[in-house]
Amino acid sequence: MFLHSLQRLSSSACTLLRTAAARAGAWLRARPRLAAWVYPAATDAGADAAYREFNAGYFGQFGEQERMLADRPRMDFYHAAVDRHVRPGDRVVDLGTGTGILAAFAARRGAAKVYAIDHSDILEHARRLARHNALPNVEFVAQHSRDFVVAERVDVILHEQMGDFLFDEGMVANVLDLRDRLLRRDGRIVPSRFEFYCEPVRIRDSRRVPFIWELKVHGYDYACLERHRPQEPHYYRFNSSDLGVVDCFLGAAEPALAFDLMTLEADELPRELRVSRTVTHPGRLDGCAIFFRARVDDDLVLSSSPLDPGRAPHWGFRILRCEAADYAVGDTVEVLLRAPDWSEPDSWRWECTRRPAASA
Numbered sequence: 001m002f003l004h005s006l007q008r009l010s011s012s013a014c015t016l017l018r019t020a021a022a023r024a025g026a027w028l029r030a031r032p033r034l035a036a037w038v039y040p041a042a043t044d045a046g047a048d049a050a051y052r053e054f055n056a057g058y059f060g061q062f063g064e065q066e067r068m069l070a071d072r073p074r075m076d077f078y079h080a081a082v083d084r085h086v087r088p089g090d091r092v093v094d095l096g097t098g099t100g101i102l103a104a105f106a107a108r109r110g111a112a113k114v115y116a117i118d119h120s121d122i123l124e125h126a127r128r129l130a131r132h133n134a135l136p137n138v139e140f141v142a143q144h145s146r147d148f149v150v151a152e153r154v155d156v157i158l159h160e161q162m163g164d165f166l167f168d169e170g171m172v173a174n175v176l177d178l179r180d181r182l183l184r185r186d187g188r189i190v191p192s193r194f195e196f197y198c199e200p201v202r203i204r205d206s207r208r209v210p211f212i213w214e215l216k217v218h219g220y221d222y223a224c225l226e227r228h229r230p231q232e233p234h235y236y237r238f239n240s241s242d243l244g245v246v247d248c249f250l251g252a253a254e255p256a257l258a259f260d261l262m263t264l265e266a267d268e269l270p271r272e273l274r275v276s277r278t279v280t281h282p283g284r285l286d287g288c289a290i291f292f293r294a295r296v297d298d299d300l301v302l303s304s305s306p307l308d309p310g311r312a313p314h315w316g317f318r319i320l321r322c323e324a325a326d327y328a329v330g331d332t333v334e335v336l337l338r339a340p341d342w343s344e345p346d347s348w349r350w351e352c353t354r355r356p357a358a359s360a
């Protein structure tokens with residue numbers, strides 16, 4: 001009997017300790033700067049290796065490749081971009097070739113040599129497809145791009161490394177690494193110009209999911225849960241690629257950040273963005289939509305905006321939810337988005353503030 005009570009006591013103590021440790025870990029993970037101080041370099045190296053493994057596994061599946069290849073605006077954009085910017089005789093690197101489609105566009109455009117690099121198992125299928133399609137001049141390289149070395153400079157870097165959050169597939173670090181090591185001075189990156197958006201939005205009533213503490217369900221009030229709000233940013237993000245979700249932008253959309261991979265330096269991206277929008281569509285603010293546009297020349301644009309009719313449909317867009325607030329015409333929405341690490345959306349934090357028209 002005594003032994004049994006002792007076992008139960010020690011088991012409860014262990015459960016309490018495990019819960020406390022899990023809560024402390026979650027609290028720490030929600031504060032990346034503090035976490036980086038507590039677990040210095042090991043966190044970065046481990047996270048990078050884990051991300052590489054996740055990325056290679058994810059893109060190794062036919063399902064993911066199918067979604068990208070069936071995305072007509074995406075494929076039309078890249079086909080036109082290669083047609084304009086790869087010249088016969090060029091030497092090209094296709095960073096993250098997947099099934100080899102961009103390498104195929106370049107080879108058929110007359111490239112003298114295409115290095116088609118991918119770190120996932122999809123590369124075996126890319127080789128098979130190249131044989132099947134009698135593709136000339138393509139060398140497949142089963143490697144992560146940062147390990148890729150070659151004894152010549154290239155004319156073009158082709159890539160599609162954009163995630164739903166634009167930065168979350170390592171595009172900036174991967175492209176800049178190849179640019180600085182391998183691209184000729186007069187070379188080209190396709191695409192190189194990007195716009196990142198963080199637009200205040202309203203979600204359609206029928207699709208809106210309020211925070212739990214905002215709810216009253218047939219008179220049952222959830223307000224007391226407010227002080228238990230989670231710390232993890234992924235709880236606050238709403239993910240969709242369904243165009244029926246967004247009702248409208250509250251103001252006129254403009255890039256929150258624009259950059260060109262030809263000239264960008266790695267440490268040049270600001271760690272925080274301030275977006276200010278004068279409200280033209282009054283009503284409730286639900287959050288900020290994250291999306292991007294890639295440009296090749298002024299007339300060739302690839303968009304993941306929820307409100308662009310020709311958007312590339314396989315990209316989801318994200319809404320950084322904010323607590324609902326009502327805005328009148330002429331009010332200003334002030335958004336502050338902090339991103340200690342752009343490639344890691346879990347490190348992002350945001351807040352929206354209303355400035356009434358009278359004080360604007």
Ligand SMILES: C[S@@+](CC[C@H](N)C(=O)[O-])C[C@H]1O[C@@H](n2cnc3c(N)ncnc32)[C@H](O)[C@@H]1O
Nearest residue numbers: 059096097098117118119120143144145160174
């Ligand atoms: C978004 S898919 C694009 C595939 C193909 N380029 C296309 O347009 O259909 C990205 C591909 O890049 C690969 N990848 C991502 N980062 C890489 C890296 N740093 N080095 C090599 N391959 C990478 C992934 O395995 C994946 O197949």
